[in-house]
Amino acid sequence: MARILAIDYGKKRTGLAVTDPGQIIASRLTTVPTHTIWDFLKDYFQKEEVETVVVGYPKQMNNQASESVRFINPFLKKFQQKYPEINLEIYDERFTSKMAFQTMIDSGLKKQKRKDKALVDAISATIILQDYLEQKRNLLR
Structure with a gap:
């Protein structure tokens, strides 16, 4: 099987997480400056077989797309063109950044480390991927 890659796309930084080849475990991969995402993806796709890319899409409480999708939509369009x-x-x-921050607290990370926004972004991508995998498994039951 090929991997599943999750992307928490942001204006400044982009968090990434990936599954193992068996698509069982979601693991934090890295965080890259958003302006380098295309170079990172090109290199990663040359090294690893990726079947699906899951992109976090922020919604508001009323289920409408949030303001930040104006940065995400062009990324999605370009991704589909480059990697059909x-x-x-x-x-x-929704709430993945808050969940990531709480995960950092629960795991005992010191306050200084919790201020690392790149770490929050990578953990957010991992939460997106883990939720996606769980939803996928529940649909198969």
């Missing part, structure tokens, strides 16, 4: 062979899915990412 890779399945692209959007996934509601």
Whole structure:
């Protein structure tokens, strides 16, 4: 099987998470400056087989797309043009940054480390991917 890659796309930084080849475990991969995302993806796709890319898509409480989708939509369009062979899915990412921050607290990270926004972005991508995998498994039951 090929991997699933999750992207928490941001204006400044983009968090990434990936599954193992068996698509069982979601793991934090890295955070890259958003302006380098295309170079990162090109290199990563040359090294690893990726079946699906899941992109966090922020929604408001009323289920409408949030203001930040104006940065995400052009990314999605360009991704589909560059990589039409890779399945692209959007996934509601409401509260993932808050969940990531709480995960950092629960795991005992010191206050200084919790201020690391790149770490928050990568953990957010991992939460998006883990939720996506759980939803996918529940649909198969």
